[in-house]
Amino acid sequence: MDEGSGLNILYVDTLDAMRIPWSKPCLAGSPFHGVILGAQAYPLGQIDLPVMFGKRANFYSEVHTFKMVDFLGSYHPILGHPCYAKFMVIPNYTYLKLKMSGPNGIITISSAFSHAFTCDCEHFEHTTMVVNLSKLPWLRESSTLVVLDYNKSTSSMAFCPLEETKAVGIDPTDPTKMVWIRTQLPAKKECELVDFLCANRDVFAWQPSDMSGIPREVTEHALHLISGSKPTK
Structure with a gap:
């Protein structure tokens, strides 16, 4: 099954x-x-x-x-x-x-x-035989093995916005607190957006210590186990 x-x-x-x-x-x-x-x-x-x-x-x-x-x-x-x-x-x-x-x-x-293991072995042999059939050579020809170099591919794998953006400061007392907005916004809408972000900058969590008021239960993962139950491997 x-x-x-x-x-x-x-x-x-x-x-x-x-x-x-x-x-x-x-x-x-x-x-x-x-x-x-x-x-x-x-x-x-x-x-x-x-x-x-x-x-x-x-x-x-x-x-x-x-x-x-x-x-x-x-x-x-x-x-x-x-x-x-x-x-x-x-x-x-x-x-x-x-x-x-x-x-x-x-x-x-x-x-x-033992029966399940035998079925798994037979299934592996049948799968290998099907993959090696002459009807499926295009799978091997059309697929290219790609080995990723983490150091070289980090920049290409990083998050990249679809549209051009620019950094805008929302806290006059701390120039490091920046957000990114679209560069193609109309002037009026951009001013309204920046004013809104500045007025609500206190809701941003720039570091873990900024979330000290949130109860641990909100972000804490817990396993609800039955007390006294026997562990099973």
């Missing part, structure tokens, strides 16, 4: 293993992205199939629409966000468990860490 996927995907190998004839799926011509790196994927069609979680004593079943694809994958199907929403699934990726409400209590689906 992939909570980040917006589709339910079914591979043709899985369809064949389920002995479902290819004539049963309906046509679906709209492409989707994110499955094959840098390319569109066109499904062969779509099919509605029942999906069930749980055992005979406590199970939950819903009908879902799957997009059929004819390329290799390390999984049988991929159940995406539509499945999560319809089943109201709560995942726990740390313990590899899925939980959902059933007619007779909570349904818990578990997996083994």
Whole structure:
């Protein structure tokens, strides 16, 4: 199951293993992205199939629409966000468990860490093979490796306004307190703006000590933990 996927995907190998004839799926011509790196994927069609979680004593079943694809994958199907929403699934990726409400209590689906590691290795091998296909050489040709030199790129990466600006002092007693305004403002509007900034210069925080009147709770990050709970790595 992939909570980040917006589709339910079914591979043709899985369809064949389920002995479902290819004539049963309906046509679906709209492409989707994110499955094959840098390319569109066109499904062969779509099919509605029942999906069930749980055992005979406590199970939950819903009908879902799957997009059929004819390329290799390390999984049988991929159940995406539509499945999560319809089943109201709560995942726990740390313990590899899925939980959902059933007619007779909570349904818990578990997996083994060794199985998850095997799937990850197969997925990496399939992804590497797809990237190295002759159909995708333009990815390597059109992409250029860029190594940033921090010392040289600091000025180019710094904030740069889109329009020309000029510095204006707003505190006669302290010439270091400057603000920047547009150079193309009409004279009347510029005078009104400078007068407004000068009249409200006390609201500017030039340094952290200028914010001493603000409670710490406004800018302080806190973790609300349950007292006495056991830490989990």
